[in-house]
Amino acid sequence: MKLWLFRIIAISLPLLLLVLIEFSLRWLFPAEPLPLFKSNPANPAYLVTESQIVKRYFPQGAQVPRVELEPSFVLQQKPADGIRLVVQGGSTAAGYPYGMGAALAGMLEQRLRRTFPERPVEVVNTALSAVNSYTLLDFADEIIALKPDAVLIYAGHNEYLGLLGVGSNYLAATSPRVTRWLLSLRKLRSFQLLEQAYQKLSPLPETSSGNSRTFMAQVARDKNISLDSPTFQAGIQQFNGNMRRLLARYQAAGIPVYISTVVSNLADQPPFQSLPLNASQQQQLQQLNSLSQPAQQQQIANALAQEAANSGHALLHYQLGQWYRQQGQSDLAKQQLAQAREHDLLRFRAPLAINDQIKALAKQHAAILVDSEAAFIANSPQGLVGNSLMLEHLHPNVQGYFLLADSFYRALYQQQAFSSWPNPVPADIAWQERPLTPAEEHAGYLRILQLTADYPFKAAPEPVQFPEPTAYSEQLALAHVQGKLDWLSMQSQLVQYYHQQRNGDMLLKTLLIIADALPHNGQANLQAAQILLQAGRKGEAKHYLQRALRTHPAPPEAQRLIQTL
Structure with a gap:
């Protein structure tokens, strides 16, 4: 008995000492907390999201990217008959470049309020630009504390070149496990002070806070992530590990999750980074447009397609896709344009493997899959997602944002979330009333x-x-x-x-x-x-x-x- 008591004391004393040091440092060197939700000083009946939440991921005093969370308000006390949803994701979920009116939260709240006129409806936005699955996982416990009726997720594009992405200048560690561990340690005051001391000795690279360059111009450290390379696989594993933990946490809390496939511009966005076309390839592409015999054209096209497949040549895939598109061969065009995205070395667009992971994770954790990509394909000319619904590589235009919100609305309706739906709002009326000026x-x-x-x-x-x-x-x-x-x-x-x-x-x-x-x-x-x-x-x-x-x-x-x- 004495031996066991001695062992317990031997183990407990160092832990008690660490706890004492932590609380002493908090008292001697206080720091402003950064909760995801804080009391709204203008009206204490509401919580409001912390606009500077991104500072969580940087040592105090470090320059941080100019990324802010738009204010979203939620009642401190959820009404008994209230409907409360929380949105998670990156810049697309946040409605960039239009703001909250185009965001998933803004468009859905407007339409759901019309659907349930007698019930308080809150769709809370926690999405912000540049973040990825680490931030989604980091927010989970604070979101669970709100007791939402469901969590809506649209994410996957930033695993490589977002904050803490595997190819990003803002990488915390090469191992997802170590990164998650560091994020947990950063909540300790003792770790924060050690980090600040280290930063003074080894300053972080200057970020977009110091100049007028865009975040995309600042973030890319690795501009050459080839398909199935170790870095490519690390991005997929990072997404899978974080999202698996996130969905399991919501499942354990009994909170339904609606998770969407992600969409990118295939038809009208050339690869950001690719091998250049050589003289022979350029000549053969010119011949495709000048020859009048379909058999000769198809022979050249087949040869180029094989060459592109063998070499993983993103730009050659893209040019072939454009030729098939002009010929009205939409299936072949889609194959080539999809391969152009897959082999784009600068990974600002999520590869196909991310959507594969989303579909598999939804099945594994009983989440409701919202196939937004399929909705965009169905509403695009020739089934090729391009500038008719997209602004550039991955952000939708207003019509595209409405389609994204409509996909979630339809999924909620099909699941009969929140019991009966007294007044479903048709898409044409919701479009006319979209909350954007x-x-x-x-x-x-x-x-x-x-x-x-x-x-x-x-x-x-x-x-x-x-x-x-x-x-x-x-x-x-x-x-x-x-x-x-x-x-x-x-x-x-x-x-x-x-x-x-x-x-x-x-x-x-x-x-x-x-x-x-x-x-x-x-x-x-x-x-x-x-x-x-x-x-x-x-x-x-x-x-x-x-x-x-x-x-x-x-x-x-x-x-x-x-x-x-």
Whole structure:
């Protein structure tokens, strides 16, 4: 007995000493915590997401990428009859370059609120640009604490060249297990102080915080990740390991997960990095377009296809895909264009193996698969996903974002999530009511001009030439992108403009967008409720009046109106 007691004391003393050191350091050298959700200072009834959450992954004082989480609000106390969803993912899930209105959370919340007018609906966004499966896993416990009715995931493009990606300048460790271990240790104050001391001795490379280059221009360390290379396989293993843990955690908590396949631009995005075409290949491609005999064309095409397959030549695959596309041979075009993406050495687009992993993981962990890629294919000319739905290599345009949100909406409806659906909203009505103003849509277009003026779309950064505005909304968008006008001021000026123009539909849409962005603002939500009542939409008006009444002081008019419902 004494021997066992001695052993317990021998083991416990070092642990107690470490705990004592940790708490002493927290008291002597306090640090601001970075929870994913914090109390909203404007209204304590709500939590709000931490916009600077990316700082979690860097030592204090280090330069960090200019990546921010858009504010998303959630009630501290979930209503008994409330519907609460949480969205996880990268820049596409976050709605880049348009913002929250195009985000999965924004589009779904607007449509679900119309579907369930008598129930409080919250779709909480935790997606942000550049992050990958490490961040999704890191957020899991805080998301579980919200007790969501489901978690929606759209992720997979950033495993190679995102934060902590295997080919990224922001790599923490080459081993996923070590990286996860480091992320856990970074929560300790003792480890944070050691990390800061190390950083002073060995500063991290300068990031985009110090200049105007885009994140894509800063992040790529490994620009030559060939298919099935060790680095390629490491990215797949990293994604599988993190997502397997993430889905298992939600499964253990009894939280349904809807996980989507990811989509990229096959038809109109050339490989970012490839071997150049040699003289013989160029000559044969020219012959394909000049010969008039189909048999001769097919002979050359077959030879080039075999050569591309043997050499893994991404650009040759792409050019062949374009030729098949012009010939109307969509199946062969898709095969070649898919191989062009697979052999693109600069991996800003997820390879096929990521979607294979998503489908397998969904089966293994009883998650609901949302096949967004299939929806994009079905809605693309010749079944080739390209510029009709995409802005560049992987971000959808407004139509594409609507299609992505529609895929999740349909999956939720098919599963009859949240019990019966009293008022399913048809896609055409949801499209007309999409929560984006023309100014936001134009601002997104301008941001893409900025993105594509730098690496990897250009070898060196080029000056951005914005087009002259042709409408008032475009003037506001330009001022917003140039930093001369904040988002709320842009929307408020649109409200005045639509009121002057007597455009009731756009006035209603814009007031609702402002109210949803500011749930803690009583006056904004009262205005939204008033215009909804004028439109005869009492169920939705009640939601905004209830939000107005949670503010301090609550508008007296909100109390009067809610008593009339």
